[in-house]
Amino acid sequence: MNQNMRNWMAQAHESFFSLDLKQMDKDLTPREKEEWNLIYASMRSNSIMHGEVIGTETVMPNPTDESDAAASSILCLVVMAYRVKILIPETMVWFEGEGRERFVLNNMGGAHLEFIVTAIDRPGWCAVASRTLAMERQRWAAAQVSRLTVGMIIDCSVLAVGPTILTLTAYGYDWTLPARALSYSFLGDLRKSYQPGQVLQARVMSLSDSGIAVSVKDAAPNPYEGAEYRHPVGSIRIGTIISKYKGSIFVRLTDDCTAVCHYAQQFSDDQFQTDDIVKVQIQSYLDKAQWLRGKITGKMSG
Secondary structure, three states: OOHHHHHHHHHHHHHHOOOOHHHHOOOOOHHHHHHHHHHHHHHHHOOOEEEEEEEEEEEOOOOOOHHHHHHHOEEEEEEOOOOOEEEEEHHHOOOOOOOOOHHHHHOOOOOEEEEEEEEEEOOOOEEEEEHHHHHHHHHHHHHHHHOOOOOOEEEEEEEEEOOOEEEEEEOOEEEEEEHHHOOOOOOOOHHHOOOOOOEEEEEEEEEEOOEEEEEOHHHOOOOOOOHHHHOOOOOEEEEEEEEEEOOEEEEEEOOOOEEEEEEOOOOOHHHOOOOOEEEEEEEEEEOOOOEEEEEEEEEOOO
């Protein structure tokens, strides 16, 4: 955290305790009072708050002069339950050494976070909070209260989604997972399947002093197992086109099996689009990839 932010937080923290809150809060609506009381309690008692990210904002906390403005600016996540803007500086979103690329922060709108308020600007209807302080508390609880074990299924909240990777969090830990760790099915662009704030189940794969490893894919049974009985060669199945890649068409069947397909001779590629529901004739099985091979024989009407 840059020094200007530290100074601003120290000043806000000191001035807060000299305020006549009873006088300042006397005209608040019941909902505004409830919001402020949660914020006051978080700073005084280090209690964890929960909120949804509504976007980002670059702030310049009291630069000493114009030439220092760029150096003192800091990108913050913004959480606002009702009227009070809560800023979480980038340096207080991740632990040192665990930071993510800037595009992750910029794509966290809609994510659900836990945080602890560290400074309040009551006249400015603003507060500063730390996610890492809340994460410390959660990591302790994971070991001492929840007692996570390998193989346990846990709920994880999605923080940000990119075309090929997804970042999620639980128990004070963050993970960035590629598509192969998310599903047995071929997913294509992950932004079509996931969104910030979504809750996914994951299996704990390992535990160590350095952290926890999880897999979303391994929290569910493998749909390819028994596929030869459910989808025998020659059978016709319906599915949804999820991607096209180098001439292959990837179709997700109703049980989440992936069928890599080609078109029947009477069709051309421009007749089919992603998300179309199609008929697939099963032709063979790809045990190594755990996919089926098929031929698209038609499109479902409507």
